[in-house]
Amino acid sequence: MNSRLNEIVDSGLAHVYTMFEAHPEMKKLLRDMSFAVCSDLGSVSPEHNLFPRLLAEKGVSFFEANFNAILGQVQSLDADFQIDCSEGCSYCCSSHITVMPQEAFNIGLHLAQKWGESDFTALAEECLETADHLEKTTLKEFTQNYFQPCPFLKENRCSIYEVRPILCRNWISTDLDACKKSFNTKNKVTVPQNALIMVQKDLVFSGQQAYLAGFGIKGGIGSFMPMLAQILTDFEGSYAKWLSGEKLDGQM
């Protein structure tokens, strides 16, 4: 693994390392796991016309396999650990969501195949409104004050469940009351999360980002709605720009 990839993985996991300052063995394990994500992508190349879908699917399969193992570990350490999430519970779906670009492209492909033209156009307009709002503020202010139901939330259920971002899959709460309070205060109350569970998505983010850097592609995460707005309004153009090394709107 060259030093550039090391640098990208370490920078992606920097905030995770701070959680495990006192546990160097844990830091090493998480770093190795992120490199495992990167190595696992060896057969996925930008020449394949389903490149974003293949990356997104690889991310989800790594995440799910890993998640169950970590969840088992957390439960063996804390017998009282319980997950409060359930079908139809959706207070968390009004939070700011960040995605990997490949996830946003995959969702764009999914919508083009499954959604009718009028729903697709309405969604693109909704995403553009959010993107417009972001243009008038800083990303930090935008993310701190973001509070609006996700446009994919329909009757308290996710309408893109099979392609939902990893961040949504990883958003697990042990305290439903805290989720309600957070919702009622427009996300001004923090929902307590288990540190080990929270890092699952970061392993995938930093590993895939390092892999994309090998092709000169920017793989940093970004704000879901602005990124999706660009993809829905011009899929081919934004895909070509991304492959040529440019960032997408909202991408950090």
Ligand code: SF4
């Ligand atoms: S994170 Fe909170 S709001 Fe979201 S499903 Fe779980 S308990 Fe419900």
Ligand code: SF4
């Ligand atoms: S994509 Fe689905 S799970 Fe994620 S915030 Fe939107 S509705 Fe909720």
